[in-house]
Amino acid sequence: MEIIKKIIIILLGAILGAVSLNLFLIPANVYASGFTGMAQLLSSVLNDYTPIHVSTGILLFLLNIPVGILGWKKVGKAFTLYSLISVGLTTFFLEVIPVQALSEDILLNAVFGGALAAIGIGFTLKWGASTGGMDIVAMILSRMKDRPIGTYFFSLNALIILTAGMLYGWEKALYTLVTLYVSSRVIDVIHTRHEKLTAMIVTSKGDALQKAIHDRLVRGMTKLPAKGAYRGEDKEMLMMVVTRYELYDLEHIINEIDPHAFTNIVNTAGIFGFFRKDD
Template sequence: MVLLHTKKLIVVIIGAFLNALAMNLFLIPAKIYSSGFTGAAQLLSNIFHGGISTGVLLFVLNIPVTILGWMKVGKSFTLYSFISVALMSFFLEVLPIYEVSNDIFLNAVFGGVIMAVGVGFTLKWGASTGGMDIIAMVLSRVKDKPVGTYLFTMNAFIIVTAGYLFGWEKALYTLVALYASTRVIDAIHTRHEKLTVLIVTKKAEELKAAIYAKLVRGITTIPAKGAYTNEHKDVMMIVITRYELFDLERVINEVDPSAFTNVVQTSAVLGFFRKE
């Protein structure tokens, strides 16, 4: 358990460093905006003409969100998310702002990709970069709408405001950065809020007990038989949120490493889906 948390902390540190690197070397010098609270902090910093840095604003904006996440989302997830935010704010302050290229398109692409690598691996290890991720989770549980709706609304506000205040060309290149970032995050992890996991296993009972000990999710077990081997197995179907994927993967690897697991994006769930 200590080794797991150590690895998770290392991933969070690397993710925060990559996020800050993308901001200070590519996005901030080119005045291209990031997504979520990072983009909001960047926008506010420019409105204040740099009087308050992006790192400080990012940290301040995330304090009330962290309190909300601690009460509504989960302590472990929120703690690691806050550590990620605190480290990113620290790196934003200590790393110099340096323009690597004066080509705005290259800044948009490389900034978006590097940031996405940091965000993607942070998500993959069961944490987040805080901010809008936590707010979207809370709102989606209240209204049961996709998290993407809230992320899109937040990012649209940032882009429109940036375009109105600082020029529409910057806003359009911000869209390029967001597109590159989204594609890379999808490749590393997933942006989909709900996922359906199909597990083909010969250890259904042991796996069921282990999953119930870790997650509060319903499981449907379907009898199955291998077409080639004729072995009798079970297919376990479970719908989870993307933030539970890390824990579920750990459970499967511990109980039945040879299990065949298929993770499918879920656009909607009709019927009961636990939101607490």
């Protein structure tokens, strides 16, 4: 049932992503973020400046092939498989849904296109999957070393905005910024845009929870003694840092081992020291 639910969420996310592109962003020449925006931009450049015509959906699929292969080797089969399913479904719906503007107002297209795409991305992330592209790159980087992942996201989006501005006018580039802002805010509300999160788990089943987390997430953690203020019960607090892609699995592990545990999730601005211990 969990797998079926996850695939349904991925399906709905792919539909929302395709609708946001074909009905809002592509007709207005406003660009999304990450690999989707790169595919949009490449499609526009090929269609406008060369005799080659390739759709955004096909380019999105092609861009994700090398990243998917790398993710399969470095990240894990399940995460990469769900990501590739998301990319494949998005490509399918981009080919099926016609490119047609619902409004001539570029601001409405930028806002609603960004919001719809972000709703799809947010729920996909919340259910432990991803939309591929930069999500897989972020996971690979987090597995290799604690690198400033936000720099890579910023660099790719900056390249999209600058290229769009030079080729299609700076007004389109500014509206692309509006789309990126709306997307980031909506994803923040539904899930989180922060790449790393700190989980502080107060539990009476510290050893069992520690073993389950180590078995499934391969994460280090710090154990601290804790005492419940109301009943005076002796407990433990497990403190650990996870990526946003592992939040879904962590939640399920906690509910499975100790449904009564109290967990506080906070955004992590930076880390000094070891983040992950590879086998």
